[in-house]
Amino acid sequence: MLKYTLQRILYMIFVFFVITFMCFVLVRMLPPPRLPPEDPHTEILELRREALGYNEPYLVQFWLFVKNLFTKFDWGLSEKLYFGRGVWEVFVEKLPATMVVNLYSILWTIPVGIALGIWAALKKNTWVDYTISTLTMVVISVPSFVYAFVIQYLLCFKLRLFPFVMKPGTDWLSWEMFKSIVPPILSLSFGVIAGFTRTTRAELTEVLTSEFMLLARTKGLTKTQATVRHALRNCFVVIVPGIFGEFIGILGGSLIIEKIFAIPGVGALTLNAINGRDYNIFMLSTCFYTAIGLAAGLVVDISYGFIDPRIRMGSKK
Amino acid sequence: MEYEKIPAEQFRFVQENEKLHDIALQTKSRGFFADAMLRFRKNKSSVIAAWILLILILYSIVAPMLSPYNVRDKDDLYINYPPYVRSIAEMKLGFLDGATVMNGQGEASMDYWRGIAEETGFDPVLKIVGTHESQVMNRGKLVTRYTFDIEVNSFWSLGMVMRALSYKEFQNIQDWQNETGIQVIYPYVESSAINGLTDRPNIWYKCDSKGNAVLDKDGNFVPVYCNDPSKAGAEYNSLRIPGDDGSYVYGYGKSGAVQCRLFYYNYYIYKTGHEPMYIMGTNSVGQDIFCGIGVGARFSLLFALLVSAINLTIGAIYGAIEGYYGGWVDMTLERVSDILSGVPFVVVTTLFQLHLAQKVGVVGSFLFAFVLTGWIGMAALTRRQFYRFKGQEFILAARTLGASDKRLMFKHIFPNGIGSIITSCALVIPGVISSETSMTYLGIVNLQDFAGTTIGTLLSQGNSAVTTAPHAALYPSIFLGLLMISFNLFGNGLRDAFNPTTRGIDD
Numbered sequence: 001m002l003k004y005t006l007q008r009i010l011y012m013i014f015v016f017f018v019i020t021f022m023c024f025v026l027v028r029m030l031p032p033p034r035l036p037p038e039d040p041h042t043e044i045l046e047l048r049r050e051a052l053g054y055n056e057p058y059l060v061q062f063w064l065f066v067k068n069l070f071t072k073f074d075w076g077l078s079e080k081l082y083f084g085r086g087v088w089e090v091f092v093e094k095l096p097a098t099m100v101v102n103l104y105s106i107l108w109t110i111p112v113g114i115a116l117g118i119w120a121a122l123k124k125n126t127w128v129d130y131t132i133s134t135l136t137m138v139v140i141s142v143p144s145f146v147y148a149f150v151i152q153y154l155l156c157f158k159l160r161l162f163p164f165v166m167k168p169g170t171d172w173l174s175w176e177m178f179k180s181i182v183p184p185i186l187s188l189s190f191g192v193i194a195g196f197t198r199t200t201r202a203e204l205t206e207v208l209t210s211e212f213m214l215l216a217r218t219k220g221l222t223k224t225q226a227t228v229r230h231a232l233r234n235c236f237v238v239i240v241p242g243i244f245g246e247f248i249g250i251l252g253g254s255l256i257i258e259k260i261f262a263i264p265g266v267g268a269l270t271l272n273a274i275n276g277r278d279y280n281i282f283m284l285s286t287c288f289y290t291a292i293g294l295a296a297g298l299v300v301d302i303s304y305g306f307i308d309p310r311i312r313m314g315s316k317k
Numbered sequence: 318m319e320y321e322k323i324p325a326e327q328f329r330f331v332q333e334n335e336k337l338h339d340i341a342l343q344t345k346s347r348g349f350f351a352d353a354m355l356r357f358r359k360n361k362s363s364v365i366a367a368w369i370l371l372i373l374i375l376y377s378i379v380a381p382m383l384s385p386y387n388v389r390d391k392d393d394l395y396i397n398y399p400p401y402v403r404s405i406a407e408m409k410l411g412f413l414d415g416a417t418v419m420n421g422q423g424e425a426s427m428d429y430w431r432g433i434a435e436e437t438g439f440d441p442v443l444k445i446v447g448t449h450e451s452q453v454m455n456r457g458k459l460v461t462r463y464t465f466d467i468e469v470n471s472f473w474s475l476g477m478v479m480r481a482l483s484y485k486e487f488q489n490i491q492d493w494q495n496e497t498g499i500q501v502i503y504p505y506v507e508s509s510a511i512n513g514l515t516d517r518p519n520i521w522y523k524c525d526s527k528g529n530a531v532l533d534k535d536g537n538f539v540p541v542y543c544n545d546p547s548k549a550g551a552e553y554n555s556l557r558i559p560g561d562d563g564s565y566v567y568g569y570g571k572s573g574a575v576q577c578r579l580f581y582y583n584y585y586i587y588k589t590g591h592e593p594m595y596i597m598g599t600n601s602v603g604q605d606i607f608c609g610i611g612v613g614a615r616f617s618l619l620f621a622l623l624v625s626a627i628n629l630t631i632g633a634i635y636g637a638i639e640g641y642y643g644g645w646v647d648m649t650l651e652r653v654s655d656i657l658s659g660v661p662f663v664v665v666t667t668l669f670q671l672h673l674a675q676k677v678g679v680v681g682s683f684l685f686a687f688v689l690t691g692w693i694g695m696a697a698l699t700r701r702q703f704y705r706f707k708g709q710e711f712i713l714a715a716r717t718l719g720a721s722d723k724r725l726m727f728k729h730i731f732p733n734g735i736g737s738i739i740t741s742c743a744l745v746i747p748g749v750i751s752s753e754t755s756m757t758y759l760g761i762v763n764l765q766d767f768a769g770t771t772i773g774t775l776l777s778q779g780n781s782a783v784t785t786a787p788h789a790a791l792y793p794s795i796f797l798g799l800l801m802i803s804f805n806l807f808g809n810g811l812r813d814a815f816n817p818t819t820r821g822i823d824d
Binding site: 015016018019022023026027029030134137138140141142143145146148149150152153157255256259260270271274275282285286289290293294 | 362655656659660661663664667668671672747751754755758759760761776779780783784787790791794797798801802804805806809
C-alpha cells in the first residue's frame, strides 16, 4: 500500500510538471505586457524579466522559473492588476474567501446529500424514491448560475433576506459575513447535494440487493441493524473517497459563483487575470487548479485502498 | 371422469409421420435497436424529455425566423424592457404589456405620466397598484400628500426623445407621416419655457422649476409649445397636433440640422417598419431575447453536435488502439491522456483563445479547446470495451482465420461495444453545452461577433440587471434549464434502453 501510494504521488508530481511546463511555454510565447514607462517599478520589472531569461530559450526560462520556485517560492510579480506586488502574496490574500464559502457549502451539503440518498434507497420504488431521484436528476442538470439568478432574485431582491454580494472585509467567521455568503453557498450547494444523493442511492440500492444482506436478515438482524452495519459500511467505500475529493475541491471554488456574488476569491482573481492579461497570476492559478485537480484524483484513489480491504489486499499481490 | 380404464381407441400419437425438429419462432424477431426503442418508450420521463427536447430544438430553428428582429438588431433606448406585444397589451390581460412597477410616484410624477398620455394618446399608466397617504408640513400647514405605486408600460412611458435630424431626414419623416398618418414629430418645447429643464423632453406644459405641472383653473395643462416661426429650422408641412393653430414649431433650428421632439414609439415604427414586438422583452444591449435565445441555442446545439462527433471519432480510435494492443502502447497512450486530462478546462480555453483566436477565429480555437481534452472520456470507455471483448473466443476464431488487426478492431470488437459508446454520446452533448455556456457567461470566450449571441452571453447580460429586468435572465435560464434537464433525462433513458444488462429487471 505504501509503495502504491508513493508511486501514485511521484506520478502525480511528474504529470503536474509536464502540465506546468506546457502551460508555461504557452504563456511565455505570448508577448509580455507593456510596462508603463514612468512608473518607478518599471525598471525593476525589466531587470527582473532579464534575470528570468525572457530572451532565452524556453527550457532555460522554465529552469529559472522552477529554480525560483524551489529556492525562494517566488512566483513572480504581478505586472498589471496588482502592479509590482508578489503574485503569491496576492493569491494568499484571496484564498480565505474561496475557502470559507466552499467550506460552509460542503459542511451541510454532504450530510444532507447522503441522508437523502439513503432515504431514497431504503424506500426504493416508492413515491419517495421517485421524487428524490427525479429531483436529483433535475437539480444536477441545471447549471449553478441559473440557481444564482433565482436565489438573487427571490431571496435577495424580493424577500430581502440577504445582501446581493459578499460583504467586504476579512472577518471570515462573523455572523454578518455568514449572512452575506448564504446566497453563494446555496447556489453551490444544490449540485453537490444532488451528486451525493445520486451516488449514495445507486450504491446503497446495489448493496441492499446483494446476498450478504439476505444472510444478515436470515441470521436474525433487524432491518435497521442490517442496513447500518452491513449495507451502509459497504456503500461508504464509494462515498468517502468522494467526500475527500470534495474537500480538496474546496480550494478550487467556482469561477462563476465568485463572479456573480463578487466574492474576492481565487476564482475571481483568475478571471481578472485572464481578462487583464496578467500572465504571472494566470500561471499561478493554472498551477493551482492543476494541482487541486490532480490531488483530488490522487486522494480519491488512495483512500479507496485505505477504506476497502479488498483493494488493499489486491495491491499487495 | 373415469381415468383408469380409457379405451385404446382414445389414444393417438402426438407426432406420427412428423419430423422432430425445433419449430421456428412464431413471433417476429426483434433487432437490437428495435428492442432498445421499445424499452426506451417504456421510460415515461425519458419520452417526455425527448418531446421537450424536440420542442426546444424546433424553437431554436423557428424562433429567429418568427421574430421580426435579427439578432444583430440592437435598439438604443429599448434596453432591458419587459415583454410587450401591442395587440395583447390592448387586451389588458396583465402580461406582454411591457409593464414595470414604479414605486413612490408623487403627484408631480403622476402629472408627468398624464402629460405623456394627453400628448401622445398612449397612456403609460396601466394600473395603480397601491396608494400611500402621508401628512407633510408645508409652509406651516399640515397637508396630505399621496404617493402611488403604479405599473407603467415602459414602451409608452419613454415618450419623447430629442434628436438632431439632418434636413433630409426631417423631410423623410414628414413624407412618411403624410403617407401613414402616424405622428412622429411633435411640436418643439424650448427649455426656457419649462424653467430650463433640459433633461425631460416629455414636459410640454407649464411647470415650475421642479417639473410640477402648473394647471389652469379647470385643472388642465397649459401647453407651452414654441410658436415663434423665426426659430424654425426647416419648413414643416405635415401632420399637426390637435389644438395647433399652425404656428407651432416642429423643427427647431440648429446649425446645420433640425432639433426635434420625436415620439420614440412612432419613431421606432418609422425606423423599423413595424411596432415593437418583444415576446420575451429586450436585454441590456437592446436585443430581442426571443430571437437571441433561438440563435444562441442554435449555435450551442450545432457546436455541441460537432464537438461530440469529433471527440467520438478521436476517442473511439484512440481507445481502440489502447485497448486492442495493450502493453506498452496502452501505457504510453494512457500517460498522454492522463496529462491532457489534468489541465483545467478554463486554462485550455484561455490559452487557445490567446494563441489561436487570431489565426483560426474564436470559434475555431474554442473548438480546439474542447477537442483537446474532450475525447478522453470516450477513449476510456472504448478502451474498457476492447479489454472486455478482445480475449473472447470469437476474436480468437477470427484471428485464426487470418483477419487483420484493423478488421478485428472495427469489424469484430467495435460493434459489440457500440451500444454503450453511442449512448454516452447523448450525455456528452449536454456536458459540452454546459461548458460552452459557462465560458461565454464568464466572457472568456466572446462569440458575439460570430454567432450574434449565445445563451451564456444572454444570461450574463441578464444577470447585470436582476432587480430591474428579471425577465432578461429568466427566459434564458428557463430555456437552458429545460434543455439540460431534458438532454440528461433523454440520455439516461437511452443508456438504460441500450444497456442489455438491465433488460428484464425493470419489467
